[in-house]
Amino acid sequence: MKKNKKSFPLKPVLLLSASALLLLGSTIGSTRAALTYYSENYSVQVNMPSIGVTLMENGKEISSKNYTDSGEWAETKGELLSDMLGKDGKLTPGKKYEEKLSVKNSGNIDTFVRVIITKSWQDEAGKATDLSPELIELNLTGNGWEQAKVASSPERLVLYYTQALPAGETTPELSDTIRIDNKIAEMVTKQVSPDGKTIQYVYDYNGYTFHLDAEVNAVQTNNAKDAIKSAWGVDVNVSSDETSISLQ
């Protein structure tokens, strides 16, 4: 029996070949497109705006947080008041000590900044709420800084720098001195010895530690009103050119 010879249909084979070619071509195309896309993305990333803020004390950088080009946060944390007493090493009530606090814009975009300062007394057991934080007097300069009265208390100061802070610039000092009120020397307790012959007085505040905490916040100037509301939860008035703010 003669075997029937199968003939290939030419048309489907041609169509199949054409579709395979097209498919191949389209793949190369998309690959190229992808390469182009990533290339553009990379060039944009080089110019990525980054925000950064640094707390300054007496001209020295204390703490900072900066967004780096690699997309990570670089953070440093220092200590306040470490050089306050100098060589003498004794804290004297009434004496003014230099405490110049300011904020530096360490990013590459303009920002609005605020500082929250908390004052407190502590003993070995922790926070001493019966001692008044008002005795810790941080002298505010008011030099471009506005205190949010509603949000502030004897223990907590909230200060807004009302001008936009250009990248790389430092604000004027918000404070210049710190001092423990002389009244502290009047707060004494009389102690009489068991035999009643010796009377001694001791300072109520002796051995206590006064603490100063400062938190600095920065937010972009672009679309500042919404940005500040979102980041800080407060309503502010922003000038039309977004270079200054005022508290409501």
Added chain:
Amino acid sequence: MRIKFDKKPVLLAAAALALTATLSVGSAMAYFTAHSEASGAVQLNIGFTETEVEETVDGDGKHVVINNIGDYDCFVRVKVFSVIDVDYKPTGSWRDGGDGYWYYDSVLPAGGSTEELLVTFEYPKNTEEDKKEEFNIIVVQECTPVVYDAEGNGIADWNRVITSDSTD
């Protein structure tokens, strides 16, 4: 006839919607913000110091020096009680306050000593017997902690002084 819903696609669609919503919220909050913080503390070390008077008597009179034997700086003053007339020869920072006290105007640091205040006197010239009489020149000394005014100058506030004293 009752139509049966397949739960799987419905759940998947709901999850997709939730994810989309989350993405939208994320982009709305994408403002550039940064914050940094720092803390510091200083211990208050204040107290009352202790002073003692150092007296020596010779032919010139009574030499008075005050020593600060405590741990804190202070200001000192002295008052002299005597049945006979006395005179004073101050050196250094000693000053007559005009109120019966002699004030040492410099801060007396912990562990330090004042300069000398010489109290001179003459024996009564009445009789030979008078010379043999004993008499006392009593020096009373007081100290007050150093306080600072608003300008940071050390001052002695003698109206506000609270001294450690003894009935011994």
